[in-house]
Amino acid sequence: METLRVGFARGLIEFRHTLTNAQDLWGYFFPSFGLLITLFFMGDATVPGTDFSLGASTLPSSLGMLVAFGGLITIAQYLIVDREDGTLLRAKATPHGMNGYLIGKVVSTGGMTLASLLIVLVPGIFLVDGIEFDAGGILTLLWLLPLAVVATVPIGASIGSFFDNPRSFGLIMLPLFGLVAISGIFYPIAAMPGWLQAIAQIFPIYWLGLGMRSAFLPGGFAAVELGDSWRHFETFGVLAVWAVAGLLLAPVLLRRMARRESGSAVAARRERALNSMVR
Template sequence: MKTTAVRAGLQRGWIEFRQTLTTAQDLWGYLFPTVILLVVMSFQSGSTVAGFSLGAMTLPGALGMGIGFSGLITIAQQLTVDREDGTLLRAKATPDGMFGYLIGKITLVGCMSLVSLVILLVPGLVMFDGLATGVGTWLTLAWVLVLGLVATMPIGAIIGSLFSSPRSLGLIMLPMMGLIAISGIFYPITEYPEWLQWIAQAFPMYWLGLGMRSALLPDALAAAEIGESWRHLETVGVLGLWAVIGLVVAPVVLRRMARRESGSSVAARREKAMQRIR
């Protein structure tokens, strides 16, 4: 039965992903942030830090931020939308339906994250000189992407389970912006007070930025990082710890959320949404 749920989830996630490639709104969601980031980085290309283009230094951070947002926010948005329109209730009513649903969402968000990374990375490599492009670069990009999503998507699912409406998710954006600000996602945090450095290192966002910088930037720039090192082992350790915590806690939270779902609760949310439209 689990095998059937996995197969159904993979198929559903792939179908939903393909639909994003044929929907104007979803295509705009892929392209608009990328265009803005590329324009900003192009203006930065004339400035240098230690002889290296500031625009090129910004690219890895933008990639890391994209992974973090996909895992934490996109999965939460998907969950709240499906909760409001009754999709979760239908999944709950079928054998292993919730398990298959989660597999589908993981497939969808994983594919979306990969596309977003590629459409930002490829133009970035063309625009900026000095970025690493060897085999080690692609291997590091791959494991940071996979481990980053595994570390953040369960947390995103937990966040999504706490909100009954996608409109309420705006409450999480301010803390997210604050986390990005202190995490040095675009730059090393060695100039921060030591206590703030410890806070930043407690969250996945810092390690996503560091991992992407280690993949794309010259080894000489590691001198600007904490410990003057890319700290791959620490990156794996912290992201792995977040992944374990999320994978243990998320199923429990989601099961409790699913138990509270009923036809009356879905109807009440729909009625509330319709009142806002009126």
């Protein structure tokens, strides 16, 4: 309980610090502005073969993408940076420090993800027509958002454990952008080839987009989805599988990563960073 309390307090402090940091605020606003501009230029575009608004479909899909990125990318980026500057080593050296560190990152990542969602959602509902949010949508979000965090954050932490250099972060971003392109976020997945549909349905980004669409769109929109339904049971099942896999894998990989951390390793990474800056 003490570890939970310290980790939760650490996460809140880190989240408050991001709200006073210009670079972090730019990280919130820039992607959100990009999504809003995309929605604006969609104008009166419709989903191919229907009279449904493409903007209305894209807005909740984008929210699902932001949730996925918050869990998969943000915590991985934290781990990479904190390994280089010695933060992770200091956490390892304190009693239950790694547990408190990870709890804090989950809390701060959740806060940043929620802020990003609100930045897009609030102005977005004034840019597109067709958004509906009722009691059923609220109930969907109550199980979807917690499950999304559990399904993505451990996987993001596992990915981050393999990298110790912030300059290698592009190796994480490029595959994720590829998944976004085939996951029905900006274009209906039903219009894509069957083999791309099969690949997209393996990963959580598609299912988070689908779940968000089911929460914010009228039931008629389900007609343009695969299977002509919101597939809530399948969404829950796939995300639950990813959550279990991440919870089993992440502790093993993080313990292995922590064992490798030492003062000499941190000093060597700093030396490499300084040498690259000099060049």
